[in-house]
Amino acid sequence: MFSKSTEYALRALIYLAQNSSEDHKIGIVELSVAIDSPKSFTAKILQKLTHGNKLISSVTGPSGGFYLTDQAKKKSLLKVLTLLDTEHMISGCILGLSECSEINPCPMHADYAKIKVQLLGMLGQKSLEALAREMNDPKVVINNNNR
Amino acid sequence: MFSKSTEYALRALIYLAQNSSEDHKIGIVELSVAIDSPKSFTAKILQKLTHGNKLISSVTGPSGGFYLTDQAKKKSLLKVLTLLDTEHMISGCILGLSECSEINPCPMHADYAKIKVQLLGMLGQKSLEALAREMNDPKVVINNNNR
DNA sequence: ATAATAAAAGATATATTTGTCTTTTATTGT
DNA sequence: ACAATAAAAGACAAATATATCTTTTATTAT
Ligand code: FES
Ligand code: FES
Numbered sequence: 001m002f003s004k005s006t007e008y009a010l011r012a013l014i015y016l017a018q019n020s021s022e023d024h025k026i027g028i029v030e031l032s033v034a035i036d037s038p039k040s041f042t043a044k045i046l047q048k049l050t051h052g053n054k055l056i057s058s059v060t061g062p063s064g065g066f067y068l069t070d071q072a073k074k075k076s077l078l079k080v081l082t083l084l085d086t087e088h089m090i091s092g093c094i095l096g097l098s099e100c101s102e103i104n105p106c107p108m109h110a111d112y113a114k115i116k117v118q119l120l121g122m123l124g125q126k127s128l129e130a131l132a133r134e135m136n137d138p139k140v141v142i143n144n145n146n147r
Numbered sequence: 148m149f150s151k152s153t154e155y156a157l158r159a160l161i162y163l164a165q166n167s168s169e170d171h172k173i174g175i176v177e178l179s180v181a182i183d184s185p186k187s188f189t190a191k192i193l194q195k196l197t198h199g200n201k202l203i204s205s206v207t208g209p210s211g212g213f214y215l216t217d218q219a220k221k222k223s224l225l226k227v228l229t230l231l232d233t234e235h236m237i238s239g240c241i242l243g244l245s246e247c248s249e250i251n252p253c254p255m256h257a258d259y260a261k262i263k264v265q266l267l268g269m270l271g272q273k274s275l276e277a278l279a280r281e282m283n284d285p286k287v288v289i290n291n292n293n294r
Numbered sequence: 295a296t297a298a299t300a301a302a303a304g305a306t307a308t309a310t311t312t313g314t315c316t317t318t319t320a321t322t323g324t
Numbered sequence: 325a326c327a328a329t330a331a332a333a334g335a336c337a338a339a340t341a342t343a344t345c346t347t348t349t350a351t352t353a354t
Contacts, residue, residue: 093261096151098291107278107279107287122258
């Protein structure tokens with residue numbers, strides 16, 4: 001569905017939503033272990049989300065690391081996808097036409113449009129902190145370390 | 148959502164379902180123009196679907212080309228995705244965990260599982276010939292040549 | 295101030311996907 | 325049989341995604 005980059009980003013954000021705050025920052029080592037992702041590659045992905053858009057906060061140096069503000073934790077997955085410039089994965093045409101439109105729909109459009117509404121609805125109303133809350137259930141996981 | 152390869156494959160199959168038969172075969176040139184895809188790349192993709200699995204039929208030489216049998220036209224999109232080995236795009240974990248399971252679900256699982264059922268349902272019941280029928284509506288398109 | 299720390303930045307490497315081009319093989323119409 | 329045709333096969337090229345490693349910069353604790 002999504003690219004590895006996007007998957008790592010979402011997992012990282014959920015972990016940060018659950019475990020970080022302004023006075024408890026998370027280092028890249030802990031984070032990449034927790035979400036089972038390649039360390040340096042994940043660092044690059046996080047950088048994209050710290051600079052312009054300021055979704056992730058970070059500070060260098062001792063006791064530094066990454067964290068989410070309460071404001072950031074309220075952002076929806078859809079917002080995150082928009083920042084990652086990958087929302088088109090869902091909103092684009094399922095057959096790859098350059099535009100998903102009602103004027104000139106593809107043969108799948110009528111059916112897919114209904115599902116798209118639900119997908120976008122789910123992503124739009126699901127906040128990072130709501131997903132973090134799911135992790136209170138001990139069976140819910142965010143890595144592959146259980147196998 | 149899908150890779151370019153998959154998109155081209157689906158568009159090609161829909162076109163063949165609509166326009167080909169055992170006594171009206173379609174050449175790669177006509178096909179790649181009709182679905183607006185790179186010719187040689189599309190040829191490679193079609194080959195994958197002709198050999199082992201026999202979804203697409205083809206004959207070389209004059210008046211040769213690609214076509215679908217009536218039987219093949221009845222196959223569902225889900226069946227096609229299975230042949231292309233890309234069904235995991237939908238059935239896999241949306242956060243990229245190695246397995247989508249009820250035992251150890253990811254934080255998105257509860258919500259995504261519902262949508263997944265609908266997605267797989269739609270893909271499973273939509274046959275190539277049903278999609279070809281959609282193209283009888285003149286506004287429905289399968290390429291980008293209208294822009 | 296200094297040393298330790300951790301992210302930022304940059305360079306590089308590998309793998310995969312996408313795309314093109316040429317040669318070969320199979321089939322058909324003449 | 326022969327020439328024309330069209331897919332099959334194979335080699336190659338380019339672009340993108342994924343991943344690693346090193347150096348630099350910013351921050352903090354001492
Ligand atoms: S046009 Fe293809 S899904 Fe809307
Ligand atoms: S475990 Fe992630 S979607 Fe099912």
